Amino acid sequence: MEMDIDYISNLPEHITDKILSCLSLRDAVRTSILSRKWRYKWISLPQLVFDNQSLLISSQDQTLIRNKLINIVDHVLLLHSGPIQKFKLSHRDLQGVNDIDRWILFLSRGSLKEFILEIWKGHRYKLPASLYSCQKLIHLEIFNCMIRPPTPFNGFKNLKSLDLQHITMEQDVFDNLISSCTLLERLTLMNFDGFSQLNIHAPYLLFFDIGGVFEDVNFNATNNLAIVSIGLYATAGYDQNPALGSTGNMIKFFAPLPRIQRLEVQSFFLKYLAAGKVPERLPTPCIELNYLSFRINFCDRAESLGALCILRSSPNLQELEILVRPDDQAVDGRDARISEEYFHNCPFNQLQLVKLVGISYAKQELNFVNFLLANSPVLEKMTIKPAAAIGGCELLKELLRFRRASVRAEIIYLDP
Amino acid sequence: MAIVRPEMKSYIWLQTTDGSIQEVEEEVAMFCPMICREVLQTGMGSSKNYAIKLPQRVNPAVLGLILDYCRFHQLPGHSNKELKTYDEKFIRLDTKNLCELTSAADSLQLRPLVDLTSRALARIIEGKTPEEIRETFHLPDDLTEEEKLEPLRNMTDDPRIRLLNRLYARKRKELKEREKVKNVEVAEEHMDKRSVDDLLSFINGGDGDSKCVRSAKNKKKNRRRKDQPRNSASNNDNENREKETESLNSAHYNGAVEDVSSSNRALMLQDSSSATLLSNLDFDDADIDDGLDPALKEEIDREVEDFARRLNSVWPERMQEIYALGQERRLLQIHGNSSVARYTGKRNGSSMNVAHLFYRKLILIVFL
Numbered sequence: 055m056e057m058d059i060d061y062i063s064n065l066p067e068h069i070t071d072k073i074l075s076c077l078s079l080r081d082a083v084r085t086s087i088l089s090r091k092w093r094y095k096w097i098s099l100p101q102l103v104f105d106n107q108s109l110l111i112s113s114q115d116q117t118l119i120r121n122k123l124i125n126i127v128d129h130v131l132l133l134h135s136g137p138i139q140k141f142k143l144s145h146r147d148l149q150g151v152n153d154i155d156r157w158i159l160f161l162s163r164g165s166l167k168e169f170i171l172e173i174w175k176g177h178r179y180k181l182p183a184s185l186y187s188c189q190k191l192i193h194l195e196i197f198n199c200m201i202r203p204p205t206p207f208n209g210f211k212n213l214k215s216l217d218l219q220h221i222t223m224e225q226d227v228f229d230n231l232i233s234s235c236t237l238l239e240r241l242t243l244m245n246f247d248g249f250s251q252l253n254i255h256a257p258y259l260l261f262f263d264i265g266g267v268f269e270d271v272n273f274n275a276t277n278n279l280a281i282v283s284i285g286l287y288a289t290a291g292y293d294q295n296p297a298l299g300s301t302g303n304m305i306k307f308f309a310p311l312p313r314i315q316r317l318e319v320q321s322f323f324l325k326y327l328a329a330g331k332v333p334e335r336l337p338t339p340c341i342e343l344n345y346l347s348f349r350i351n352f353c354d355r356a357e358s359l360g361a362l363c364i365l366r367s368s369p370n371l372q373e374l375e376i377l378v379r380p381d382d383q384a385v386d387g388r389d390a391r392i393s394e395e396y397f398h399n400c401p402f403n404q405l406q407l408v409k410l411v412g413i414s415y416a417k418q419e420l421n422f423v424n425f426l427l428a429n430s431p432v433l434e435k436m437t438i439k440p441a442a443a444i445g446g447c448e449l450l451k452e453l454l455r456f457r458r459a460s461v462r463a464e465i466i467y468l469d470p
Numbered sequence: 471m472a473i474v475r476p477e478m479k480s481y482i483w484l485q486t487t488d489g490s491i492q493e494v495e496e497e498v499a500m501f502c503p504m505i506c507r508e509v510l511q512t513g514m515g516s517s518k519n520y521a522i523k524l525p526q527r528v529n530p531a532v533l534g535l536i537l538d539y540c541r542f543h544q545l546p547g548h549s550n551k552e553l554k555t556y557d558e559k560f561i562r563l564d565t566k567n568l569c570e571l572t573s574a575a576d577s578l579q580l581r582p583l584v585d586l587t588s589r590a591l592a593r594i595i596e597g598k599t600p601e602e603i604r605e606t607f608h609l610p611d612d613l614t615e616e617e618k619l620e621p622l623r624n625m626t627d628d629p630r631i632r633l634l635n636r637l638y639a640r641k642r643k644e645l646k647e648r649e650k651v652k653n654v655e656v657a658e659e660h661m662d663k664r665s666v667d668d669l670l671s672f673i674n675g676g677d678g679d680s681k682c683v684r685s686a687k688n689k690k691k692n693r694r695r696k697d698q699p700r701n702s703a704s705n706n707d708n709e710n711r712e713k714e715t716e717s718l719n720s721a722h723y724n725g726a727v728e729d730v731s732s733s734n735r736a737l738m739l740q741d742s743s744s745a746t747l748l749s750n751l752d753f754d755d756a757d758i759d760d761g762l763d764p765a766l767k768e769e770i771d772r773e774v775e776d777f778a779r780r781l782n783s784v785w786p787e788r789m790q791e792i793y794a795l796g797q798e799r800r801l802l803q804i805h806g807n808s809s810v811a812r813y814t815g816k817r818n819g820s821s822m823n824v825a826h827l828f829y830r831k832l833i834l835i836v837f838l
Contacts, residue, residue, distance in 0.1 A: 065572060069584065
């Protein structure tokens with residue numbers, strides 16, 4: 055009878071491989087008890103993903119879960135045959151146990167290209183030396199680990215993408231790691247400790263996303279860097295940086311970024327940028343910058359000037375997002391005021407979309423809105439979301455009065 | 471080749487393996503890389519006499535589906551959402567069609583469609599029990615009863631697992647029994663070829679290993695028989711006990727390992743130490759089973775019986791449930807298992823077979 059023909063088992067091998075790779079590891083391994091033809095199909099899966107979706111362990115007992123997890127990874131690695139290209143270990147119940155050392159050692163003998171290790175519980179797990187010998191690695195993603203490569207360590211020569219979060223490493227280790235991974239294109243760094251100077255020497259870097267507590271950022275040979283997102287999570291100590299000298303952070307930061315296209319200035323980073331001398335505009339404009347987002351405290355005069363400096367230096371900006379940070383310290387109202395002349399002579403000839411979130415009825419903020427509306431001839435849409443409902447009506451009245459350079463501009467007011 | 475007027479549309483001629491030929495709009499046909507390459511490299515397809523011969527895996531019905539897909543996808547201007555909705559509807563096919571489609575798309579090198587259908591097939595497999603998958607795809611259920619009834623390693627003192635293992639042991643015994651009846655018949659056929667001495671030694675329970683013309687499996691049987699004359703009743707009893715011993719073996723072994731594990735893990739990695747440990751354990755196991763108080767044994771039997779009654783649903787499902795309820799496994803158990811395999815390997819004299827068994831056990835242990 056035609057209905058009973060086993061079609062799936064007779065598909066070409068590369069297709070059954072594809073089907074298996076779409077399955078969670080658990081389902082993939084379970085196919086080995088289906089029939090004789092499926093017995094060994096899974097064992098050459100090039101991608102092994104151990105996470106909560108692929109390993110269902112229903113128990114409350116932590117020791118039991120841990121042991122079961124370890125057992126599963128051991129077995130799968132033991133049974134597996136053929137190259138492992140991707141190995142991901144990210145189970146919410148797994149701590150940094152010693153067994154991981156053994157797995158990494160095993161993997162380091164193969165041709166691992168993608169390694170993802172996320173330790174969701176417990177202390178930072180110290181990565182074993184064997185990891186640093188995985189020279190085929192293209193993507194490395196580490197969460198909650200300690201990074202201390204054996205010396206000498208010459209970097210991952212093929213690494214293109216590095217994602218480090220909640221990690222601990224020494225300053226010189228960090229500097230060496232970044233500069234020795236010569237092909238690095240993407241770098242993500244979130245919540246780190248052990249170093250505070252971000253010395254980024256990476257000629258192929260395109261994407262840079264960082265969030266954490268640091269003192270200084272020094273780009274060096276980053277001529278291709280196009281997408282930058284920086285969040286500084288602490289506020290103290292940037293106003294009196296003695297190293298600033300005459301230039302100030304603004305110029306120092308933008309000078310090595312000639313190709314920047316998207317920039318997100320998050321948390322307190324604008325404060326960092328505004329430290330030292332803030333020029334009216336940058337010596338070299340950011341010609342390619344088309345998207346800018348910053349978080350700003352309008353009551354801080356330096357920050358306002360910093361924001362204006364970036365805006366004035368971005369003639370091709372198309373999209374702008376402004377997130378207002380509520381005033382964190384009492385700044386003298388007189389200090390915060392920026393004289394009218396700062397707002398002159400700054401046309402945004404490409405700006406189409408503006409989003410303002412968290413604004414209040416403060417004079418400085420309204421000045422800024424007025425400034426944008428008056429200088430953006432091709433503006434399409436300005437979305438405004440105030441911080442609180444109180445004063446919303448007054449805000450609207452003011453907004454209605456502002457002259458708009460663009461006849462097409464619509465203002466969208468969102469309820470807080 | 472440029473399309474100037476709609477009525478001047480170009481067509482490509484395609485031929486499926488059943489011999490039928492059809493013309494297809496050029497832009498639709500050319501969406502398949504394999505056809506595109508044929509046209510560009512060989513100039514085929516321009517007329518009925520020079521139709522492009524499609525690969526065998528593309529039957530006319532599936533070709534229709536594929537052309538529908540190409541017709542939609544080659545048109546520019548669809549939004550991502552439209553494409554997604556189309557694809558979702560498109561793959562609402564039975565598994566037979568889905569498999570054929572995957573295979574055909576693969577032979578036409580239509581990569582996006584292969585991805586789409588492979589994902590669809592994976593989604594069908596996802597979360598299903600082996601029985602359901604077998605039924606859905608008409609997979610042959612060709613793993614033997616014996617293989618399926620391999621005892622699960624008893625990793626904890628969970629009484630359910632123990633009961634399950636005993637039940638499995640019983641089922642296996644039944645199977646063996648059936649097999650044995652067959653074997654005896656086979657053996658009898660061979661008997662007249664052997665010398666009287668051989669026969670005598672065989673019947674008296676002498677070591678048949680050296681002379682028997684049997685497979686490794688049967689050798690194992692003979693080994694068991696050697697302590698006792700071939701009296702069917704006692705023989706069964708013995709075998710039953712031995713089976714149960716086997717099923718308990720691992721539990722006991724693991725228990726012991728747990729004790730050692732804290733002291734020195736590295737030591738355990740060494741073959742010699744674990745092998746010694748194992749042989750000791752083997753010994754212990756026998757003691758345990760033999761020492762069963764008849765009353766207790768009866769009680770256990772009743773329990774097993776009762777348990778069997780409760781287990782009237784599908785086997786692997788129950789196994790999953792039971793395993794999901796949790797049991798403890800230690801790192802060392804892998805080593806434990808491997809040495810068990812090695813050990814039994816010696817006994818069986820067939821390392822291939824053992825490797826196979828070992829592999830299957832691991833699968834069962836890990837993912838059921």
